[in-house]
Amino acid sequence: MPRLAPLSRAFLVAMVSVAPAAGAQRPQPSGAAEWLRGGTCYEIFVRSFNDSNGDGVGDLPGLIAKLDYINDGDARSRRDLGARCIWLMPISPSPSYHGYDVTDYYSVNPEYGTNDDFRRLMTEAHKRGIRVIIDMVLNHSSSEHPYFKQAALNPASPYRDWYTWLPKDPNIKNSWGASNWHQSPHGGDYYFGFFWSGMPDLNVQNRGVVEESKRIATFWLNEMGADGFRLDAIKHLVEGDSGRIVEHMPGTHIFLREYGAHIRKIKPTAFTIGEVFGDSVGTLLKYYPDQLDSHFAFEASDNILKTVVSGSAKALLPPMLRLQRELPSDRFSAFLRNHDQTRTLTFLKGDKARARLAVTLLLTLPGVPFIYYGEELGMTGDKPDPRLRTPMQWTRGKNVGFTTGVPWEPLAPDSLTANVEALDGEPRSLLNLHRQLIHLRAENRALADGQLVALTAADSAVAAYVRRDGNRAVLVVANLGATPLRGVALSSAEMILPAGRYAITNLLNSRGAGTVRIGANGRLSSFVAVPTLAPLEAHVFELAAAGAP
Numbered sequence: 001m002p003r004l005a006p007l008s009r010a011f012l013v014a015m016v017s018v019a020p021a022a023g024a025q026r027p028q029p030s031g032a033a034e035w036l037r038g039g040t041c042y043e044i045f046v047r048s049f050n051d052s053n054g055d056g057v058g059d060l061p062g063l064i065a066k067l068d069y070i071n072d073g074d075a076r077s078r079r080d081l082g083a084r085c086i087w088l089m090p091i092s093p094s095p096s097y098h099g100y101d102v103t104d105y106y107s108v109n110p111e112y113g114t115n116d117d118f119r120r121l122m123t124e125a126h127k128r129g130i131r132v133i134i135d136m137v138l139n140h141s142s143s144e145h146p147y148f149k150q151a152a153l154n155p156a157s158p159y160r161d162w163y164t165w166l167p168k169d170p171n172i173k174n175s176w177g178a179s180n181w182h183q184s185p186h187g188g189d190y191y192f193g194f195f196w197s198g199m200p201d202l203n204v205q206n207r208g209v210v211e212e213s214k215r216i217a218t219f220w221l222n223e224m225g226a227d228g229f230r231l232d233a234i235k236h237l238v239e240g241d242s243g244r245i246v247e248h249m250p251g252t253h254i255f256l257r258e259y260g261a262h263i264r265k266i267k268p269t270a271f272t273i274g275e276v277f278g279d280s281v282g283t284l285l286k287y288y289p290d291q292l293d294s295h296f297a298f299e300a301s302d303n304i305l306k307t308v309v310s311g312s313a314k315a316l317l318p319p320m321l322r323l324q325r326e327l328p329s330d331r332f333s334a335f336l337r338n339h340d341q342t343r344t345l346t347f348l349k350g351d352k353a354r355a356r357l358a359v360t361l362l363l364t365l366p367g368v369p370f371i372y373y374g375e376e377l378g379m380t381g382d383k384p385d386p387r388l389r390t391p392m393q394w395t396r397g398k399n400v401g402f403t404t405g406v407p408w409e410p411l412a413p414d415s416l417t418a419n420v421e422a423l424d425g426e427p428r429s430l431l432n433l434h435r436q437l438i439h440l441r442a443e444n445r446a447l448a449d450g451q452l453v454a455l456t457a458a459d460s461a462v463a464a465y466v467r468r469d470g471n472r473a474v475l476v477v478a479n480l481g482a483t484p485l486r487g488v489a490l491s492s493a494e495m496i497l498p499a500g501r502y503a504i505t506n507l508l509n510s511r512g513a514g515t516v517r518i519g520a521n522g523r524l525s526s527f528v529a530v531p532t533l534a535p536l537e538a539h540v541f542e543l544a545a546a547g548a549p
Contacts, residue, residue, distance in 0.1 A: 036330040038448030039084035040438045041370045048391045051403035060113035073128035082438040085131040101142035105216045122225035131227035139233040140199040164192040170242045204255045214262045221267040228271035256291035281319045297332045308358045311480045313463035329366040343381040353536035360538040363437040364476045376434035377418045393419035446474045458489045473543040479533035495522035502543040
């Protein structure tokens with residue numbers, strides 16, 4: 001039936017029957033493997049990462065050649081980033097450069113290589129301990145997809161109800177003042193496409209669409225060897241009332257529940273993460289407990305950058321603490337920027353000190369963090385979208401080592417200074433800070449999945465918190481302000497740690513920093529971690545039990 005028709009009684013009964021019972025045990029994420037504990041994921045736009053054949057377009061063989069940059073598989077090495085997974089933006093055939101309008105869900109875009117190239121990528125990635133998740137675009141297909149072409153050409157086509165049609169435009173305007181309804185290329189009826197006419201929305205309430213989506217997932221998991229999926233724009237999967245309601249519909253959760261269960265059945269180790277763009281933690285929690293494994297926490301992510309810009313720590317921790325109360329830390333993900341957003345250093349108006357603060361907070365807070373390619377270099381970029389996705393900057397040489405040909409998109413203005421070659425040898429470069437923190441997170445159990453505990457600081461410009469795992473703990477203290485702060489005292493509630501004396505080590509420079517006593521009530525009281533906190537400076541300390549109080 002058309003997706004936007006009123007929900008039938010049978011559909012409502014089905015919705016109730018598949019909803020989890022109140023108080024039901026939360027299923028563990030299907031990918032709850034060791035790599036998630038302390039793992040960091042790296043988002044890659046293949047078109048812009050590394051070109052192996054000189055045509056100006058990045059490709060899978062080029063990515064394979066750079067896997068050691070991401071993770072070289074040597075636990076002792078610090079020359080790699082240390083990321084344990086990569087998320088590939090769409091790699092299937094598409095008429096668009098970005099790939100988010102797919103024409104063939106079972107193939108690799110010929111510009112990027114072949115299906116065999118992808119299988120080789122999986123083999124080489126797994127040798128290095130890297131999991132690979134791919135973008136799965138199920139909200140819509142391309143208008144050039146054979147599904148849609150047949151549906152548009154023939155109202156009697158079996159694919160007709162794979163999309164949503166109305167005999168005339170309902171004249172409903174979306175939030176940006178346009179219509180989500182577009183006339184068929186053959187005239188007459190109108191079809192629904194939330195993003196634009198080239199992306200007709202798939203009707204995921206149609207059984208044919210549901211079964212095809214599961215077949216596609218099975219193909220990539222079993223035949224291609226993928227480790228999971230990032231699902232695009234999931235809050236828009238189902239719309240209602242002729243498109244007046246365009247997000248968070250009950251049918252969306254029904255589809256995700258069935259789709260997630262199918263993936264867990266086919267490949268229990270697979271990992272799924274969904275994009276619920278821009279919504280609060282309260283809204284995000286409606287996508288749990290038994291739909292996808294994880295989702296991006298936009299509110300928590302946005303608050304990291306807001307905190308760094310404002311110089312006040314007040315808004316930083318509340319969304320993270322709420323997520324922690326509701327979910328295991330491997331079931332949500334924070335990030336600084338993704339492929340749709342102004343890059344971090346541009347957002348921060350070129351302030352590298354604040355960029356260092358932001359990534360330090362990201363990589364010491366709970367969740368499974370994601371890093372967008374080039375962020376570790378301080379690459380710049382702003383709208384329009386292609387300028388957010390410019391070629392990766394590898395060297396000082398021609399076309400910064402991305403290609404021997406003409407890059408598909410002009411390089412970013414900072415490409416000769418913000419590149420791997422230039423930053424590699426600078427001990428305090430943004431690149432080396434990323435390397436240090438990603439490896440530290442993977443190796444330190446308290447940072448990997450320890451409980452987040454907020455501390456009270458005597459100055460609102462100071463962000464202070466503990467990550468604890470039993471009697472192991474990491475203390476993070478950051479001065480968000482532009483002036484030095486002296487003698488800032490930190491305090492906690494009771495039972496932050498077992499009572500005793502703890503040796504303090506600065507994990508960013510391996511220097512001892514004295515001791516701290518936790519009282520009989522397990523409370524930290526008026527502790528000054530650093531005599532003077534320099535402006536825009538962060539410290540990450542390990543607290544190791546050293547004796548009785």
